[in-house]
Amino acid sequence: MASHATTAPETHGHPALQHHFENMEQQREAGTLGMWVFLVTEIMFFGGMFLAYTLYRSLYPAAFASASNHLDITLGAVNTGVLILSSFTMAMAVYFTQVGKHRPQVLCLIMTLVLGLTFLGIKAKEYSDKYHDHLIPGRLIPGNPFNPVVAEHGDTDPHKLHLLEGATKEKVEMFYWIYFAMTGMHALHMIIGAGLLTYLIIFSLKLRFDPEYHSPVEVIGLYWHFVDIVWIFLFPLLYLLGRHLEHG
Amino acid sequence: MSEHIVPVRVYITIFAVLLVGTALTVWAAFQDFPWQLNTIVAMTIAITKATFVVLYFMHVRYSARLIWVILAAALFWMGILFALTFSDYWTRNWISIGY
DSSP, X not given: OOOGGGOOGGGTTOTTOOTTSSSHHHHHHHHHHHHHHHHHHHHHHHHHHHHHHHHHHHHOHHHHHHHHHTSOHHHHHHHHHHHHHHHHHHHXXXXXXXXXXXXXXXXXXXXXXXXXXXXXXXXXXHHHHHHHTTOSOTTSSTTOOSOOOBOOTTOOOTTSBOOOTTOOHHHHHHHHHHHHHHHHHHHHHHHHHHHHHHHHHHHHHTTOOOSXXXXXXXXXXXXXXXXXXXXXXXXXXXIITTGGGTTO | OOOOOOOHHHHHHHHHHHHHHHXXXXXXXXXXXXXXXXXXXXXXXXXXXXXXXXXXXXXXXXXXXXXXXXXXXXXXHHHHHHHHHHHHHTTTXXXXXXX
């Protein structure tokens, strides 16, 4: 942390410096620290859902593999790439703010927002596919309860549910509760992130951030990377875990 | 300002590593490894990717010690969450008393 003795005179008097901070560096570090404490609560929040996933997967391995194999691996992988690229452009936005390059900074923020919205669009397509295959769990959607068609042996229709030995429709439904809870909460975080990025873009255009003051860019960047990390775990756990059993 | 600015080539390298990791995990998912190795391989790749994001994109490698402590505390508490829950579920069948 910043020591009180190293007050840099050139940063003293910056219009964004709040009176209860010694200097810009101390203010920035306090902001980053606060964001990390918030991210700890987020880790615990998603941690509970990862626990539920791990538990039910260990109880119903065959059903979880069967349900997982119904997900579209191409869309999942493309979305992973989109999100990683958006994390990269976010990191570059922070970099360009730090070195005071305004135009590339705004451009990177806009690219991050567009990539985030692309992710949500692809996610919406996946949700719609699950809706049409009657895989929305319980009776969340009125008039379209969980009722997938189970494929007979030898039937390769991808819209039908292919049950591995030991899997039942009820246990597959448990996977879809967890799938929609986890990806839904993740998507909600993406929507909030898109809102935060919109705020950043507007205030960047107003020249509000500079090498001395850019905590909002930095901490929203931390949030965005955190949401990316959640997806880095969701992708293999939800989409990939049963693939090697598919033709077994 | 004593703020550490991560060079662009580091960001590009991490980005490339993350893409390679994604390709690798998709490839590995279709290989039929023995025992639970499929899960272990997938999780190892995911944890590696997450570590790179945390250290470089999130600047933790260059951050104050306090940030390290906070992150370690979060992972430690996550460990408690998993350890205590599974010490219950995995041992329920060890004695047959009916529950």
